[in-house]
Amino acid sequence: MITKSKKELKQGMLENVMSQFNHAADIVDLNPNIRKILSITNNELIIHFPVKMDNGDVEVFTGYRVQHNNALGPYKGGLRYHPTVDIDAAKALAMWMTWKTSLAGLPYGGAKGGIQLDPSKYSTTELERITRRFTYALGDNIGPEHDIPAPDVNTNSQTMAWIVDTYMSTKSPAERSKNQHVVTGKPLGSGGSEGRDRATGYGVFLNIKFWAEKKKIDLKNKRFIVQGFGNVGFWTSYFLELEGAKLVGVQDAFGTIANQEGIAVAQLNDYMQGNKGSIVDFPNSVALPTEDFFGLDCDICIPAALGNQITAENADKIKAFLIAEGANGPTDVEAEEILLNNGVGIIPDILCNSGGVIGSYFEWLQNRNGELWQLDEVLAKLDKKMKEIFDRVYVKAEERNGDMRTSAYVIAIERIEKAYVQRGIFP
Numbered sequence: 001m002i003t004k005s006k007k008e009l010k011q012g013m014l015e016n017v018m019s020q021f022n023h024a025a026d027i028v029d030l031n032p033n034i035r036k037i038l039s040i041t042n043n044e045l046i047i048h049f050p051v052k053m054d055n056g057d058v059e060v061f062t063g064y065r066v067q068h069n070n071a072l073g074p075y076k077g078g079l080r081y082h083p084t085v086d087i088d089a090a091k092a093l094a095m096w097m098t099w100k101t102s103l104a105g106l107p108y109g110g111a112k113g114g115i116q117l118d119p120s121k122y123s124t125t126e127l128e129r130i131t132r133r134f135t136y137a138l139g140d141n142i143g144p145e146h147d148i149p150a151p152d153v154n155t156n157s158q159t160m161a162w163i164v165d166t167y168m169s170t171k172s173p174a175e176r177s178k179n180q181h182v183v184t185g186k187p188l189g190s191g192g193s194e195g196r197d198r199a200t201g202y203g204v205f206l207n208i209k210f211w212a213e214k215k216k217i218d219l220k221n222k223r224f225i226v227q228g229f230g231n232v233g234f235w236t237s238y239f240l241e242l243e244g245a246k247l248v249g250v251q252d253a254f255g256t257i258a259n260q261e262g263i264a265v266a267q268l269n270d271y272m273q274g275n276k277g278s279i280v281d282f283p284n285s286v287a288l289p290t291e292d293f294f295g296l297d298c299d300i301c302i303p304a305a306l307g308n309q310i311t312a313e314n315a316d317k318i319k320a321f322l323i324a325e326g327a328n329g330p331t332d333v334e335a336e337e338i339l340l341n342n343g344v345g346i347i348p349d350i351l352c353n354s355g356g357v358i359g360s361y362f363e364w365l366q367n368r369n370g371e372l373w374q375l376d377e378v379l380a381k382l383d384k385k386m387k388e389i390f391d392r393v394y395v396k397a398e399e400r401n402g403d404m405r406t407s408a409y410v411i412a413i414e415r416i417e418k419a420y421v422q423r424g425i426f427p
């Protein structure tokens, strides 16, 4: 469980992303006018909306959508349902989306949002009504060529299906089919793409594989730990296990388990489905105190849950030689300095978890063009794109003799700067 308070978490995320951005902006000597624009968000929407609960009572929820920048294309980014969602969290996560889509060379800007709630406290029918009511309230602040949400923490393809259905119902019959790509990450039967479900985890795995190839490290029998066994944590573990690596520790919101002999990924996933979604008490594993997770003996550490999990308090305890950031913003600035000084490699979030938004881009393209791609085709395209981006960041880091995060930011910021300058706004 997180030990930091909600306030500390949100402040840390916004401070982190700003500090990462300013550090890279200094290095590229970013035009001061463009720095001003990128330092703030374009639009911030806070919506209070009432929903009738199963017992007939009305509850008022607060939803957020922050659109950071759209210099490169429509706003893009997930929707999160979690008690820690608030305006600062949405701002930080939206900024990370801008850098991520730019780095990936996608025709998108950055946005993020969600609803401040604990979904475990609501029934499926309540979550459906909450989602539909939020979608009505967002209205045309989202749109297939304007702002395109996707799944994030505690939202999934079902959530996206409710959103697309609600959004399309607000359009005239002739317009409806042109709006299917208002969200990505939809179920296969509702305009979703093969492979989007695993795209983020597959991308995290590919980044680890590319990094290991560069360092001439064989992933077979390498031990990894994963914080968060949801969409990203599960699929990353699945592909690493296929490669011969061994899962030796897992943490979710309820507990931490470990076994140096290995934890079977499919078995743990099956167990979790029948255990109210939690890994706790998985057979053949030991339960550990929360604070012992990051210090577990392992080779690769994959934070795939929330932001600000690796801090100055636990960075020194990390034994892994590589941190692959599946989550957004899992490592704070102080922790990163400690880790880099300790010689730990870090594949930064805006590179490491970008397989998700690249998979979303593929879904959006298919919807727009009336195409249906096969799973192997989607994964092959993702593999190719991920390799190009990874190599670009890796080479930049070598040229600079610096870390991968700053190098990723440099590439991302330079692309946005170029777009502004080419348009002649800041000659």
Ligand SMILES: NC(=O)C1=CN([C@@H]2O[C@H](COP(=O)(O)OP(=O)(O)OC[C@H]3O[C@@H](n4cnc5c(N)ncnc54)[C@H](OP(=O)(O)O)[C@@H]3O)[C@@H](O)[C@H]2O)C=CC1
Pocket (backbone or CB within 6 Å): 001, 002, 151, 152, 153, 154, 155, 200, 227, 228, 229, 230, 231, 232, 233, 251, 252, 253, 254, 277, 278, 304, 305, 306, 307, 326, 327, 328, 353, 354, 356, 357
């Ligand atoms: N889904 C996607 O395509 C993408 C996701 N990401 C990022 O990846 C991360 C995970 O997202 P995703 O897998 O989709 O979300 P999910 O909701 O599918 O899974 C989240 C996981 O994190 C766990 N978790 C929540 N709180 C804590 C905590 N305090 N300590 C330890 N574990 C915790 C959850 O445990 P429990 O089930 O017990 O609550 C769950 O296992 C997020 O940072 C997200 O922004 C990045 C790019 C794309």
Ligand SMILES: O=C(O)CCC(=O)C(=O)O
Pocket (backbone or CB within 6 Å): 076, 077, 078, 079, 100, 148, 149, 150, 151, 152, 184, 185, 328, 353, 354, 356, 357, 358, 360
């Ligand atoms: O798939 C997308 O559009 C965005 C996913 C997301 O929220 C993220 O990459 O953090």
